[in-house]
Amino acid sequence: MRSNKVIAILLAISVAMSFSISAVQAATPTAKATPKPTAKATVKPTAKATPTKKAVTTKKAVTTKKPVVKKKKVVKKTATPIPSPSPVWPPVKFTENKGVYAKIPTGKEIIGLISAKSGLATDVQKCETNACGAVIVAAEFTCQWWEIKSTVMAPDPNDPKRQVLLGTLRTTYGLLKPKTYANILLISDEALYTPGSLDPTTGVVGAPVLRPGITVGNISAICHKSATDEKLPSNTYLSVR
Secondary structure, rough: OHHHHHHHHHHHHHHHHHHHHHHHHOOOOOOOOOOOOOOOOOOOOOOOOOOOOOOOOOOOOOOOOOOOOOOOOOOOOOOOOOOOOOOOOOOOOOOOEEEEEEOOOOOOHHHHHHOOHHHHHHHHHHHHHHHEEEEEEEOOOOOOOEEEEEEEEEOOOOHHHHHHEEEEEEEOOEEOOOOOOOEEEEEEEEOOEOOOOOOOOOOOOOOOOEEEEEEEEEEEEEEEOOOOOOOEEEEEEEEEO
């Protein structure tokens, strides 16, 4: 859609340019022809004209075309997307530290972020099988890049009330201008399902089994004011098992 819009703009500019050029060329004045002097005509007597038969003109039947009635196109009404509200500043319900803001989005906010950005929808597909988190960041000044650190936890098999560390996750994000928001997905390589077991009698592998209680937490956001040579964005997961 964006490429089509750019092409349309270029075509509009080229049409305007060719129109103005042709108009300038059409306005060029041409020299007027000077009339040459002609001799006076002398009148000579002529013989009487013999009467000639008058030409009989026949009127052709004029056929009138009936106006073509164009069918009106029926435009179906479609639901228009509700525009998201303009971001306010300073951010509301964000954690702040020296001009840097961060917030864990709610489920409703994540749905809104996914619908607003098609790129996030592709990343969300990875979160159907892997443990993921999300964070919204902003700053009063330009951040050349962001570094988000988090951990992946799961219930202790021996004590469900306790959490055990499965791994650490490091996520990076690119340039962000002052007082603008970035929605960052934290995608780990920690699987949410265990492979299904093989039934020895039938030889059929069962469906994957969900590993309940896996979460991404302990999120910290760092705004870097100097550039980096790292490839951005990225998600790097380090398992501790």
